[in-house]
Amino acid sequence: MSQPPDSQVDELLSATRTAIGDELRSLTYFTENEVTQLYLRSDLSRTADLVGFAENERQGFHSQSLYANTQLGDYQFTVRVFENGYLTRVITGEHGIWVTTDSMEMDRFEELTSALSSILRSFDPA
Structure with a gap:
């Protein structure tokens, strides 16, 4: 699966x-084997090494x-x-998302990751 269906990308x-x-700034979906940039803000260059980031x-x-079963x-x-900003990675099961952002308040990351985790849990297994 190279990327989630359009309905899940929209979600x-x-x-x-x-x-x-x-x-x-950007939204990128990845699995163990594939990576797909789902969104890139129009004022940014498309020169990022997605494969390098994905690795x-x-x-x-x-x-x-x-970290399973730790205190x-x-x-x-x-x-x-x-x-110049942040990269946030959320992984649930066999799916992951990384989001790049401009600088922002740290507490907004918890809201972001909670929403993305919930959506990733709804994906069908690859």
């Missing part, structure tokens, strides 16, 4: 837009099992902080 984009608004973000599939509880999401 992901809508949930992301609702949680973070105009700070959204790094796929480590999150391992993180789910690595920290279940793995929920990852936020990476950069000079």
